[in-house]
Amino acid sequence: MRRTLLLSLLGIAVSGSAMAATSQTEFLAQYGLAGKNTQQIVDAIDQNPQARPLPFSASITSSELKLSDGKQAFAFPLADKFYLSVAPYEHQTHPCFNHSLSGCQGEMPNTTFDVKVTDLKGNVVLQKSVKSYQNGFVGLWLPRDMQGTLDVSYQGKTASSPISTNSDSQTCLTTVKL
Structure with missing residues (x-):
């Protein structure tokens, strides 16, 4: 028995x-995300051209992607990468710690920026021109457990910000004033 x-x-x-x-x-x-791995899901949501907020909740912490429709919630681990979403601005911004892929709206959508990430030893981790998404953010996949500097340039204006990709680090950077 x-x-x-x-x-x-x-x-x-x-x-x-x-x-x-x-x-x-x-x-x-x-939501058109079937068959994608976690990194592809994050990219698809952040790059979604729909106006914010989206019809579901999506946020990213230093360790996982969280999705919810208000009835059910799901979490997807980020594994060995760290996602930092950056919204450079000229006039207005909003406070943010963990990026809401479905709700955050930055000031400068569809704008091309030159971005450079350098670690504390001076090694260039990432350097490229990137176009912000409809939500005004640029998504950067970075190595975990690094500290360094983010430099952003746009039409002769530049901004720098210290960054870190630790387990307690922010995933939404909205203080990069050009």
């Missing part, structure tokens, strides 16, 4: 896991 009860409970737990997986799969499919 004890074994039957244990097997029944195990069956319920397994079917509950299958239901959760199906719900996650359905959620991702509903």
Whole structure:
């Protein structure tokens, strides 16, 4: 009897896991994110051309992507990369610590910036021209556990900001005033 009860409970737990997986799969499919890994999901949401807020919640911490539609919530680990979303600005900004991919709106959408990330040893980690998304942000995938400087240039204006990609670091940088 004890074994039957244990097997029944195990069956319920397994079917509950299958239901959760199906719900996650359905959620991702509903928003055009099915078949993507975590990095691809983050990029797709942040680069989504729809006006903010989106019809679901998406935020990113230093360790995971969090998605929710108000009824169900899902978390996806970021593994060995760190996502820093940067919104350079000239006139107005907003306070932010963890980036809301579905809600944050920066001042300068569809604008090309020159971006350079340098670690504390002076090594260039990233250097390229990037175009901000419809939400006014530029998403940067960086190595974990580094500290350094972010330099942004736009039409002769420049700004620098210290950055870090530690487990307690911010993922939304809105203080880069050009």
